[in-house]
Amino acid sequence: MINFRTLADDHPDLAHSPLLRGALLTLQYAQKHGSIGLTKTKAFKRVFVHWAVEHFDWPGKSAEEMFRYNKVINEYEFTPLEVLHFLMISLRLGRHFKGEFRLTKRGAELAQAPGRLFAELVPYFVFQTDHASYARFGDRPFGKWHVWMNVINVEADHGTTEAALFETFYGEPEVWHTAGWREMAAFSSCVLRPLEWAGLLIETREDDFGKPVCHVFKTPLWRSALKLETDDMLRPKSVQ
Template identity: 40%
Template sequence: MIEFHAPAADAPELALSPLHRAASLTLRHLVESGPIGLTPSRALKRYFVTWAADAFAWPGYTTDELYALNKVLNEHDFPPLVVLHDLLLAAKLARHRKGFLHITRTGKDLFEHPGSLWITLAQHLLLANGHDDMVDIEWVSVLKAVNVEAHSGVTDKQFSTRLMGASDKDYHLKSLVYVHVLRPLCWLGLLQETRQNQSERFFTKTPLWPLALTFEGSLPLPSVTKH
């Protein structure tokens, strides 16, 4: 059994989650500046994408990094914003109406309760979203595996091998595990990703992990010595 816990509203560990920061900033924008315009295809309009890229300062997707690849920014050029947009709709924190994205009553309430906002984002990102390229994820087993494997640190290749039995050269499966498991946990602030080289990533649990997750019946893990 795994339990998610809402961090306290003033918990500094919430700052470790780029997704929580982006959601909070977007909800604040909706409260203070009003509805956000949508394109005919219901994507967020370019003026907001430009604002979001700067305001979110999302690791790996900063303004400089995005403009290095794009002359102008549309929503699909900023993948975390695409995910956030979908989550806001799925969690009913915002809704589309008459060509604009509007905040809902639930969105206004959770904007005032940051810990509950994080829980809502986590539940929808991990438990409610489908995975087109992969069998449904059994998150209880996966999170238990991450809890052990990332305690002292694990590479994406090592984790894919231990979780799925993937071979060292099964790059497609390693990519799926990264996109559907490791990256979402990083976006929630539960894991920290660092690069060891051009092709390998290294993951460790953050201080938000023990604050937000408990594992019933699990043995205590050894302390980690940091050098």
């Protein structure tokens, strides 16, 4: 069973969640300006998309990188914002009305309550969103969140790699130029990336003698927010 602990609004570990940060910024922007303009297809207008790119501080999506090759960015080109838009409508934090995104009463309340917003937003995003729908290839990995998270809780406690986690669940990992690379991509896109966006994992990449390696670590937010069945299997870090 996966349980999220209730965190105070000023809990410092909430700062690790890009998803929460993006949601707070969007809700507070709409609150300050009265609304956010929508296109005819009900996406956020470019003026807000550009603002979001500059302010979200999204991992791997810095404003410098995003604007290097594209001076004009649409919502669908900034996937985190597109996902957040869907989540806020689904959770009734905002609604579309006469060509604008406007906060609901609930959305206005949670815009000033990070702890409560995290409790509403992150479990829904991780467990009830179809992550394959916004992944590059649309493939889904075999498995369930209950198993993934309890195993990751142990395997990544002192740090691990993406390949090692894949091997734990599915056997010997395939290298990216073989036929099995799509299975690894699906696991990365639909399990590891949502947990990183939620702020529960952090991934770092480095080149190891010409071979890219992705390291995976639990953030302090994982430890403070989650209560898992495998918690009693965790070992304290050794003191040097």
